[in-house]
Amino acid sequence: MDIKQDLARLNALGYRVTRQRRLVLEVIRANPCLQNVDDIFTQCRGRDESISYPTIYRTLDMLVEAGMARRTHFQGKNWYEGVMSSHHHHFVCTECGATVALAVCPLDFLKEDLRAAQFEVHEHQFELLGICKDCQSNQPKGGVLL
Incomplete structure (x- = not known):
């Protein structure tokens, strides 16, 4: 649009x-x-x-x-x-605020669990907070590098 x-x-x-x-x-x-x-x-x-x-x-x-x-x-x-685009979520750097869109929605992997629990989702948010590659050199290690 x-x-x-x-x-x-x-x-x-x-x-x-x-x-x-x-x-x-x-x-x-x-x-x-x-x-x-x-x-x-x-x-x-x-x-x-x-x-x-x-x-x-x-x-x-x-x-x-x-x-x-x-x-x-x-x-x-x-x-x-x-x-402006399709539904998506982000990786967000807590140091500089840089964001990268996730290629998939994590909710897609929970559909069976939600059905089994008879839970109806009306809205959701999912962001992964961490430190981007550019900021990692200034930080002590402590997260999970996947």
């Missing part, structure tokens, strides 16, 4: 499309990595000095509600990404 389709979808859902809402959407769509509110604010502020944190928070909430952004919580922060 391109930006024009996203904006039309927001209109169809009854949201007013403002210049600043469009800017936040452009910023999260332009970066394939997870971004926190500070990252998004810095990028938006570089293009529009009048944008504020409350505007960004409200816009991100709206985009998540509209299904155009995903929110993930780790390290005490909310992280966001634009929804």
